Structures are given as C-alpha cells and as structure tokens.
Amino acid sequence: xxxxxxxxxxxxxxxxxxxxxxxxxxxxxxxxxxxxQVINAVVNTETINNTDTFADTGLTASITPTSTxxxxxxxxxxxxxxxxxxxxxxxxxxxxxxxxVADFETRGGYTASTDTNKIGxxxxxxxxxxxxxxxxxxxxxxxxxxxxxxAQTGDSNGKSSITLMEIAG
Numbered sequence: 001x002x003x004x005x006x007x008x009x010x011x012x013x014x015x016x017x018x019x020x021x022x023x024x025x026x027x028x029x030x031x032x033x034x035x036x037q038v039i040n041a042v043v044n045t046e047t048i049n050n051t052d053t054f055a056d057t058g059l060t061a062s063i064t065p066t067s068t069x070x071x072x073x074x075x076x077x078x079x080x081x082x083x084x085x086x087x088x089x090x091x092x093x094x095x096x097x098x099x100x101v102a103d104f105e106t107r108g109g110y111t112a113s114t115d116t117n118k119i120g121x122x123x124x125x126x127x128x129x130x131x132x133x134x135x136x137x138x139x140x141x142x143x144x145x146x147x148x149x150x151a152q153t154g155d156s157n158g159k160s161s162i163t164l165m166e167i168a169g
Contacts, residue, residue, distance in 0.1 A: 036070065036166040039063045046080065046154035049142055054092065057153045059160045060139035065132055069169035072128045074138050079158030082118035088145040093124050095138055101126050118155060138164060
C-alpha cells in the first residue's frame with residue numbers, strides 16, 4: 001500500500017509519511033489469520049537412502065515466529081520420489097528434531113516386485129502451533145522400507161519445495 005500525505009490541522013499542514021514514519025506494525029494489531037511472513041526454499045538435490053533409518057532429503061527451511069501465539073503453515077512437496085527392488089518409501093516432516101507428521105508417505109511406490117518404481121511427487125500441508133519465538137527449522141526425511149533396497153527423492157532433477165507461513169494467532 002502506498003503512503004500518502006495527511007492533513008494534520010485546519011491550516012493545511014501535511015505530514016509526509018514516507019519520510020517521517022519508521023518501524024513495524026505490532027503483531028497485536030493484526031487480526032487472527034493474517035500472514036505475517038513467508039519463507040520458501042527450493043532444492044533439486046537427489047537423495048538415495050538404502051537403509052531403514054531416516055535421512056535428510058535436503059529440503060529444509062527456517063523461520064523465527066514473532067509471537068508464541070502464532071502458527072506456522074508448512075507446505076512441502078517432495079519431487080522425484082521412487083524406489084528400486086522390493087522396498088517402498090517412507091517420508092516424514094520434522095520441526096527441528098521433532099516429528100510433526102511422522103508418515104506423510106508410507107509404503108510409497110510399493111508394488112511387491114523388484115521393479116524400479118517412480119511415483120512422482122508427495123506433498124504434505126500441516127498447521128503447526130510451536131509456541132515459540134526461537135528460530136525453527138522444518139525439513140523432510142526419507143527411509144527405505146527394507147534395508148536391502150533404496151528409496152530416493154529428487155530423481156530426474158525434480159524440484160522439491162517447502163513454504164513456511166507465519167499466521168497471526
């Protein structure tokens with residue numbers, strides 16, 4: 001929104017808001033549901049995991065909430081998901097080291113065969129209530145359903161993205 005000049009008295013004196021007003025609007029002045037800040041990250045890193053232990057996919061973003069009453073809307077899209085041999089893909093979403101969506105993809109690509117199977121993208125949307133004003137890191141992790149085969153993300157230069165939106169509480 002553009003800043004304008006306001007008449008301040010009966011004599012027509014004006015105040016130039018663009019050069020005389022500084023600072024930020026306090027969050028307490030925002031109605032619940034307003035978006036305060038947006039963080040976005042895009043990666044096209046391929047990650048292969050041939051164990052049944054979760055590993056980072058490289059898709060990560062950090063945000064510092066401005067109030068403990070605010071929420072964080074997380075939208076993550078993991079591209080290039082696939083598997084080889086007789087396994088399947090597990091994906092999860094974390095805030096720092098805490099699982100917040102422990103299984104947004106479970107048994108992805110499972111075909112009960114040893115064929116390679118590319119399933120495309122897997123997405124998750126989650127409204128988090130972290131009750132924090134500290135920096136928070138959100139990320140995705142994957143693992144193979146069997147430790148003798150691999151699961152992957154980012155195949156064929158697929159672009160994965162994560163968007164974090166701070167929502168006034």
